[in-house]
Amino acid sequence: MSKNTTKKPVIAVVGAGPGIGEAVAHRFATEGFVVALLARTEDKLQTMVQTIDSDVGAGTAHYYITDLRIEDSVISAFQRIRSELGPVNVLVYNAGARRVNGRSLIDTTSEEFENFTKINLFGAFWSSKLVIPEMLAAGKGTILFTSATGALRGMPGLASFSPGKFGLRSLCQIITREYQSKGIHAVNIIVDGPVDGKLIGGVVKRKWERAGEAEKAADVESYLVQPRDLAHTYWFLHTQPRSTWTQELDVRAMKETLFTKL
Numbered sequence: 001m002s003k004n005t006t007k008k009p010v011i012a013v014v015g016a017g018p019g020i021g022e023a024v025a026h027r028f029a030t031e032g033f034v035v036a037l038l039a040r041t042e043d044k045l046q047t048m049v050q051t052i053d054s055d056v057g058a059g060t061a062h063y064y065i066t067d068l069r070i071e072d073s074v075i076s077a078f079q080r081i082r083s084e085l086g087p088v089n090v091l092v093y094n095a096g097a098r099r100v101n102g103r104s105l106i107d108t109t110s111e112e113f114e115n116f117t118k119i120n121l122f123g124a125f126w127s128s129k130l131v132i133p134e135m136l137a138a139g140k141g142t143i144l145f146t147s148a149t150g151a152l153r154g155m156p157g158l159a160s161f162s163p164g165k166f167g168l169r170s171l172c173q174i175i176t177r178e179y180q181s182k183g184i185h186a187v188n189i190i191v192d193g194p195v196d197g198k199l200i201g202g203v204v205k206r207k208w209e210r211a212g213e214a215e216k217a218a219d220v221e222s223y224l225v226q227p228r229d230l231a232h233t234y235w236f237l238h239t240q241p242r243s244t245w246t247q248e249l250d251v252r253a254m255k256e257t258l259f260t261k262l
């Protein structure tokens with residue numbers, strides 16, 4: 001049964017957590033989209049749905065429990081989205097996995113390499129394969145990949161992270177070359193610095209605390225990428241006129257704190 005009776009455009013946020021994922025979903029919801037949130041943890045998904053529905057309107061957000069490391073899980077989530085909400089107009093592949101404290105290559109297990117590469121790259125490949133046919137049928141669509149500094153530079157300790165993000169960058173370029181002329185706008189968004197969230201942002205803030213740098217915490221927006229500000233960038237990219245499509249873009253906070261200094 002359709003849960004999108006007013007036929008709003010559909011955004012799928014794949015890898016939806018309380019940081020970038022929720023902020024982008026919320027922004028597109030306020031612009032008239034119905035939102036599909038995909039992740040593994042049901043209680044976090046329920047909280048995001050409640051927030052978006054209470055801010056924007058009941059029935060705006062829906063969740064789909066998915067493990068992006070498993071192709072069948074991704075296929076069944078997109079089948080449900082298609083039958084409950086309709087074809088996906090905007091795909092945001094936001095999932096990413098890395099160690100906060102990296103390990104050298106020889107200490108990286110095959111299991112970790114495979115696990116993280118599935119999340120950083122395979123999930124994006126499967127998700128893109130599933131939405132591109134319906135975007136081609138519609139003659140338009142937007143695909144936004146959340147990327148990171150590790151997509152451009154191989155840095156010590158990131159053996160299980162960077163290769164996936166490098167691959168994601170190349171996947172985005174391939175989608176552009178194969179499908180841009182048919183109306184699909186794909187963008188790789190390099191978030192070149194820590195995001196103000198629990199994990200990496202939390203590490204940075206604890207480091208400030210230990211160093212007695214309270215002035216940084218008081219001026220956090222100059223140091224850490226704010227998800228709600230980044231969500232404007234995603235909306236801007238989606239609404240770019242077709243004579244000026246961006247294929248790759250990077251962002252960082254004004255007084256960036258480099259990962260290498262963590």
Ligand SMILES: NC(=O)c1ccc[n+]([C@@H]2O[C@H](COP(=O)([O-])OP(=O)(O)OC[C@H]3O[C@@H](n4cnc5c(N)ncnc54)[C@H](OP(=O)(O)O)[C@@H]3O)[C@@H](O)[C@H]2O)c1
Pocket residue numbers: 014015016017018019020021022038039040041042044066067068069093094095096097119146147148149191192193194195196197199200201227
């Ligand atoms: N945070 C940073 O400092 C930073 C910096 C640069 C770039 N980035 C990029 O930003 C993206 C993440 O944004 P964010 O940090 O703000 O996170 P977020 O949007 O708050 O959450 C991302 C969500 O992805 C989900 N996810 C992870 N593995 C998954 C899997 N196997 N299957 C399904 N869902 C999965 C997780 O939910 P479940 O655990 O519930 O599945 C997680 O909550 C990543 O691509 C990352 O590389 C982040």
